[in-house]
Amino acid sequence: MKITLFWHRRDLRQHDNAGLAAALQSGHPVVPLFIYDREILDLLPSRRDARVTFIYDEVERLARQTEQQGGTFLAFYGRPLEVFEQLLSQHEVAAIYTNEDYEPYATERDTAVAALAARHGVAFHALKDQVIFAKNELLGKSGKPARVFGAYRKAWLEKLRDEHLQPYPSADLYTAPNLAQLPQPAPRPTLASMGFEEFRQQVPANELPPEELVRNYHLTRDSPGRVDSSTRRSVHLRFGTLSVRELMRQARDLNPKLLAELIWRDYFMLLLWHYPATATESFEPRLRQVPYRNNEAEFQAWCEGRTGYPLVDAGMRELNQTGYLPNRARIAAAGFLVKHLLIDWRWGDRYFADKLLDYDMAQNVGNWQWMAGTGVVAAPWFRVYSPQSQLDSYDADRAYVKRWLPELGTSAYPQPIVDHKFARERAIETLRTAYRAAGQ
Ligand SMILES: Cc1cc2nc3c(=O)[nH]c(=O)nc-3n(C[C@H](O)[C@H](O)[C@H](O)COP(=O)(O)OP(=O)(O)OC[C@H]3O[C@@H](n4cnc5c(N)ncnc54)[C@H](O)[C@@H]3O)c2cc1C
Incomplete structure (x- = not known):
């Protein structure tokens, strides 16, 4: 029996899924699959990562729904090229379908998998979704x-x-004649078998x-x-x-x-x-050589929410405890790191990448570079928000900061680690000098 493979990545749903709808109309029964990609997972700093548990729960949900419809859902822990090499040699595969992913690693990975498929005479289709x-x-x-x-x-x-x-009609098409049932599929990996602990953080329902x-x-x-x-x-x-x-x-x-x-x-x-290079490099060439101070102790205080600026600290405490912080707190925290402390935006980008449940390279890099004034869409580099004015504007009754900083207003809450006026002038002077030195 010839089968079509559908590869889920950042599209963990059966409804309104462009690539899945196309696979289900390919004329061959579909085997959906997910790969826990070691190229990504091996780089995570902790084995207790709420995102991995979230993915695991969603993959298991997809698998159960597929089995209820009489189909087989495969899941692997490994490297995509090796997994596909194995699948293409074990099965008669008519085509591989997936949805496009625009991150630099994903683009390279998909090019390699498409080339492997072509060597086996199998078409690789990536759809916009x-x-x-x-x-x-x-x-x-x-x-x-x-x-x-x-x-x-x-x-x-x-x-x-x-x-x-x-919407794409993938949910309506997700029924027995369009799904393949494989004899004795390999058992799916568990979190423990991949070396991860269960760690669930609260997220709202996946509905509108x-x-x-x-x-x-x-x-x-x-x-x-x-x-x-x-x-x-x-x-x-x-x-x-x-x-x-x-x-x-x-x-x-x-x-x-x-x-x-x-x-x-x-x-x-x-x-x-x-501009894939902007994942790690300032888009603005004149701000590629900023002499950031990169003070480790100050960075640590920022990470732990101990800067003495309540909106920044509340945001960082919420991030550390829940994996989320609201956009205003992201702006306050990021602006403070790159301007007041003059710490390289890549340090902040990395910290958010490790902690945010919604971490997305494009959104994180785009927003961090915007805050640093180095991005394609750059807020002017000489804009330095006052964390105190931001607090007065956006949390006038202090509901947000009191929730995350129980010691606020007592001697246990730290004094500001840097004076706003001094830091603002230092940031503008440093960035102006770097800008001019690079030849404006
Ligand atoms: C320094 C910094 C880092 C950020 N990192 C991320 C990240 O890694 N992942 C991420 O999804 N968002 C990121 N954002 C953007 C934004 O803060 C979050 O998308 C938003 O806070 C998520 O909450 P929400 O779903 O309630 O957003 P809502 O305000 O309800 O917006 C709805 C959706 O619109 C999109 N959106 C909203 N604001 C932005 C924005 N500024 N840029 C791009 N998309 C936006 C998001 O997909 C969001 O879920 C970052 C912002 C800053 C300032």
Whole structure:
């Protein structure tokens, strides 16, 4: 029996899944699969990682649903090339389907797997699923992505048609005749067999946020003290347990501000695909040689939420305890690290990468470089937010900081580790000198 393979990655759902729908219409029964990729997992700093448990739970859910429909779901712990080498030699594979992934490692990996498949005479199809416009679909006149977000968003909205947000019929097609049942499939790995501990952190259900929340989003999104200030769907967009088209349809109907935030997500993915080197290098060439101070003790104080600036500290404590922090707290924490402490944005990017449940390279790098003033979309490098004014504006009643800093207002809470006015001037002077030295 010839089979089609469908490879899940950051699309852990059966409904509204572009690649899965195409696989199920390929004319051959489908075997869906997931690979716990050692190239990624071996680099994680801890064996107790809530993201791995989240993925594991979702893969097991997909597997159970597949079995209920009479199909086989495969899962492996290994390296994708080796797994596919084995699958292609053991089965008669008609084609491999998957959804595109735009991170540098993923692009290289998929090129290698496509080449391996071609050597076996098997077609490899990667479909666009996690963004609305990808690769070369929405470029500026220069043939590259627009450098200004406003221009990109305008072009995005002009190009959008109803069909871009239509759901794919993968759930309806996910039934017995379209699924293959393999005799004696290998048992799926468990967390323990991969050397990981179970570690569950709270995440909202993978369903659309309440209508009321979406209608009020533009009014509440900057109030970190409210638990319902924003959608909190980032983790589901990260792992594809929610379809971005679904959320965009809701946002288009109810709240243009939320739609604009989702367009940022598309934009940062596009930028990373076009400029993969910016994952670790400043986009702005004149800010590639900034003499960051990189003081280890200050970095540690920032990581632990002990800077003496409540909005920064509350954000970092929430991140350390829950794997999440609201956008305003991300801005306050990131701005403080790169400007007030003059610590390399890559240190902060790395720390967030280790801790955030919704960590997504494109969004994290894009936002960190924006805060550092080094990015494709750069906030001016001389903008240095005052953490105190931010606190007064966005957490006037102190609901947020009191929740995360029980010792606030007592002698146990630290004094500011640096004076704002002094740090602001130091940051501007340092960046100006670097900018000029690089030849403005
Ligand atoms: C320094 C820094 C690092 C960040 N790192 C990440 C990251 O690793 N992963 C991540 O998903 N987001 C990141 N963000 C963006 C943003 O803070 C989060 O997406 C948001 O806080 C998630 O909460 P939410 O789902 O309630 O967002 P909502 O406000 O409800 O927005 C809905 C969705 O829109 C998208 N979105 C919102 N704001 C942004 C933004 N500024 N940039 C890109 N997409 C956005 C997200 O997919 C989000 O889930 C970062 C922001 C900063 C300042």
